Amino acid sequence: MAKVLYHDDIQEEVLRSKKVAVVGYGSQGHAHALNLKENGFDVVVGLRKGKSWDKAVEDGVDVKSVADAVEESDVVMVLLPDELQPDVYENQIKPNLAPGNALAFAHGFNIHFNQVVPPEDVDVFLVAPKAPGHLVRRTFEEGAGVPSLYGVYQDATGQATELALAYAKGIGSGRAGILKTSFQEETETDLFGEQAVLCGGVSNLVKAGFETLTEAGYQPEIAYFECLHEMKLIVDLMYEGGMEYMRYSISDTAQWGDFVSGPRVINEETKERMKEVLQDVQSGAFAKGWILENQVNRPQFNAINEMEKNHQLTQVGKELRALMPFVKQTKKKKKEEVVT
Numbered sequence: 001m002a003k004v005l006y007h008d009d010i011q012e013e014v015l016r017s018k019k020v021a022v023v024g025y026g027s028q029g030h031a032h033a034l035n036l037k038e039n040g041f042d043v044v045v046g047l048r049k050g051k052s053w054d055k056a057v058e059d060g061v062d063v064k065s066v067a068d069a070v071e072e073s074d075v076v077m078v079l080l081p082d083e084l085q086p087d088v089y090e091n092q093i094k095p096n097l098a099p100g101n102a103l104a105f106a107h108g109f110n111i112h113f114n115q116v117v118p119p120e121d122v123d124v125f126l127v128a129p130k131a132p133g134h135l136v137r138r139t140f141e142e143g144a145g146v147p148s149l150y151g152v153y154q155d156a157t158g159q160a161t162e163l164a165l166a167y168a169k170g171i172g173s174g175r176a177g178i179l180k181t182s183f184q185e186e187t188e189t190d191l192f193g194e195q196a197v198l199c200g201g202v203s204n205l206v207k208a209g210f211e212t213l214t215e216a217g218y219q220p221e222i223a224y225f226e227c228l229h230e231m232k233l234i235v236d237l238m239y240e241g242g243m244e245y246m247r248y249s250i251s252d253t254a255q256w257g258d259f260v261s262g263p264r265v266i267n268e269e270t271k272e273r274m275k276e277v278l279q280d281v282q283s284g285a286f287a288k289g290w291i292l293e294n295q296v297n298r299p300q301f302n303a304i305n306e307m308e309k310n311h312q313l314t315q316v317g318k319e320l321r322a323l324m325p326f327v328k329q330t331k332k333k334k335k336e337e338v339v340t
């Protein structure tokens with residue numbers, strides 16, 4: 001089994017003498033900044049003026065422009081949206097990095113796909129919490145933490161690994177477990193997971209099931225409950241006790257259906273498609289497409305987003321959830337449950 005490090009396995013002194021700039025104060029940024037600060041580390045947040053700036057001020061953290069925050073810090077954690085990182089890095093971070101500083105990320109995309117090319121004289125490490133930012137914060141407040149992956153891309157000072165571990169402990173992950181990875185592994189598995197299984201796989205499975213039932217003449221409301229609403233209940237069981245606990249909880253009829261019909265829907269052919277998706281992630285083809293899409297203002301992203309909004313599944317869902325106040329999502333809650 002992979003080696004898992006916990007709180008007491010990690011020395012944090014190396015980070016105690018340093019100042020940390022957390023760039024961005026969104027889902028991950030606010031959690032990293034507040035957790036580190038409450039653990040006694042010296043933290044400044046780097047931002048532009050706007051919503052996040054106001055929130056950071058309200059939360060009582062020290063806020064400066066990105067350039068100023070980076071300039072006065074030793075460790076710079078970049079928690080901007082991935083597609084904006086190259087531009088902010090080039091114009092505001094890079095000119096203010098000094099030799100011996102550390103540049104850190106919560107996702108390996110921009111380093112692995114060469115969208116951010118750091119100077120050779122800085123450390124570059126990754127601390128990727130395997131949870132949405134709001135859980136990174138909430139579990140910390142409860143005295144626990146979420147698991148994190150750490151990895152080192154460049155070790156200019158000889159201290160990059162120690163720093164990464166101290167940082168992971170600083171945000172609370174020592175309470176849940178810290179595992180070693182590389183930028184390549186984190187990037188490729190994260191992209192594959194969200195595309196083939198978590199986001200792309202699940203949403204298209206739900207949609208195909210919904211369409212199959214409605215096209216056969218069943219009521220869309222019933223199809224919505226069967227194919228989307230109940231998904232959470234099943235996934236909660238898997239989360240708590242794995243596939244075996246889910247199967248223990250469902251009826252034997254459902255379990256028999258799982259065994260005989262599941263493999264007819266998700267079969268060798270599906271797995272072949274998954275391998276193609278993984279291949280596109282590994283070859284950089286997916287990254288290239290997404291980078292170019294952003295450079296031309298997301299025409300395809302926006303068009304598909306519009307089409308999806310008009311799907312019957314979306315419309316029926318809106319009506320049904322309005323009748324179920326207990327599942328009603330606030331904007332905040334929605335962001336909380338984002339998987340990235």
Ligand code: NDP
Pocket residue numbers: 023024025026027028029046047048049050051052053066078079080081082084088106107128129130131132133134338339340
């Ligand atoms: P968010 O979109 O939640 O937050 C982005 C932050 O960046 C906001 O505070 C925003 O401020 C700020 N920002 C945007 N543009 C600029 C700019 N030009 N100058 C200064 N600040 C700016 O990002 P996430 O927290 O979701 O993602 C951050 C990183 O963490 C990404 O690398 C992501 O892959 C990774 N990650 C995210 C996870 C998650 O749970 N969301 C999970 C694991 C990793 P403003 O209010 O001004 O727009």
Ligand code: MG
Pocket residue numbers: 107190191194339340
């Ligand atoms: Mg992701």
Ligand code: MG
Pocket residue numbers: 190194339340
């Ligand atoms: Mg992920």
